[in-house]
Amino acid sequence: MNLWIELLLVSLALTNLALTSLCRLETCIRVAAAQGILLGLVTVALHSPAISLHMLVLVLGIIVLKGLVFPWLLFRAMRQARVRREVEPFVSFTWSLLIGTLALPTAMWLSSRLPAAHPSHTPLLIPVALHAILAGLLLIVSRRKAITQVLGYLVMENGIYLFGIALVGEESVLVDLATLLDVFVGVFVMGIAIFHINRTFDHIDTDRLSALKDWPS
């Protein structure tokens, strides 16, 4: 059983690394969807012999939202904004992969300093959660396109969720449901916002939004 949990967690870490190094938005969204589904499976595996009903509902919610609804919304936003790939990010793909890799030892070190509430869980859980948070942050600060930034936000939320099940366990269902709702609203709003940004400015490069003017110069 432990081996399966570790396999799932390692795959999660690999999806984090993949997201930091891929340039095609389509593939990025697919990987993020896979990460959402993996997250649901990890939850099932952690509580596996005796999983309660509301945990099962939460897992189903996660898989449906993060594996199907978010990708669908993001694909829609991608089509409407007519962007296909992330071009010239602030930090190049090779460097973000290197930074993403270095984030892993950092996460390991950080988690070794944290006292865990449930030490019975696998020791990989908190490092992978921290790694997801760091990778999400990296995506948010280093990419130009609004869609990739939304993906970074999603990855970060995934990390926070993992951290939640590692620290609190079963009692966190309500909190998790609330976060899930928040993220849903976030992605939904961003989907619409991306469309409007694109319609007004003909692109979704966020760095150029800082130079807004009333008239074209």
Place this chain on the structure above:
Amino acid sequence: MYAISMFHTALALLLAPLLLGIINQTKAFFAGRDGIPLLQLYYDLWKLLHKGAVYSRTTSWIFRASPVVGLAAVLVGLTLVPWGGQAALLSFEGDLILLVYLLGTMRFFTVLGALDTGSSFEGMGASREVQFSALAEPALLLALAVIVQVSGSISLSTMYAALTPALWLESGPAMIIVAAAILLIYLTENARIPVDDPNTHLELTMIHEVMVLDYSGPDLAFILYAAALKLWILGSLLVGLLLPVHGQGWFNTILFFVGMLFLAVVTGVIEASMARLRLQRVPQLLVCAGALAVLAIVLMQR
């Protein structure tokens, strides 16, 4: 003990060119062609060894030395690699570093020989080869470092002897990641498809093939044979990781040989089903191999 290691080394000397034949046959099968005969490399080597060599007047002794040094380096390297669940012919503390540097010596002399011809075309290939191997070498050392960490030894033979099925059960994910990293390095170092296309001889994209354009006769035979042996060495590092069997006996020898054949088929399938990466994306692939190795080290660390 030594007898069987010597037998394994002789087997490698004899059968290494066969692997390239199998790769080509697999590719031909996927393309629906008859393909190059399975033993073509043997015929080529035989033919080339009976020819004379032609040297350009601009070249110096470096150009003539480089195929010989390359073959010598890779032959010494071959004696260091454990095969078939057995210790290698030679083993001592730290021989993994010697192996990596022997491969480095071979590459260094190929590059020098290419630069010695004074052809701008070969200089370009040399520059690319050096750029990619500068990234592939640390990745290979990092991947071997994971096995060092597992086994607590820095000699290839004892390192590979410490790999057991029990270890695979205990830390399977990390082992799979190391195997993936070594597969990427194996493809890069042998100039196979996601990095370099061994079929294109006169394209601007080629890397390894362009450096040996000026060689002919026995020199070219040495280079082709050394490349086949290099494929065998890196292949046995990967197969040894994936087949954690030990002990003497014909069964292990046959099992390992089937493993090598399977690896050749897998290489052929990769080549048949993938396109070569854009040149700018290749460093990213190699960084990815390094990242996988680091991930495995971190996983083993806890």
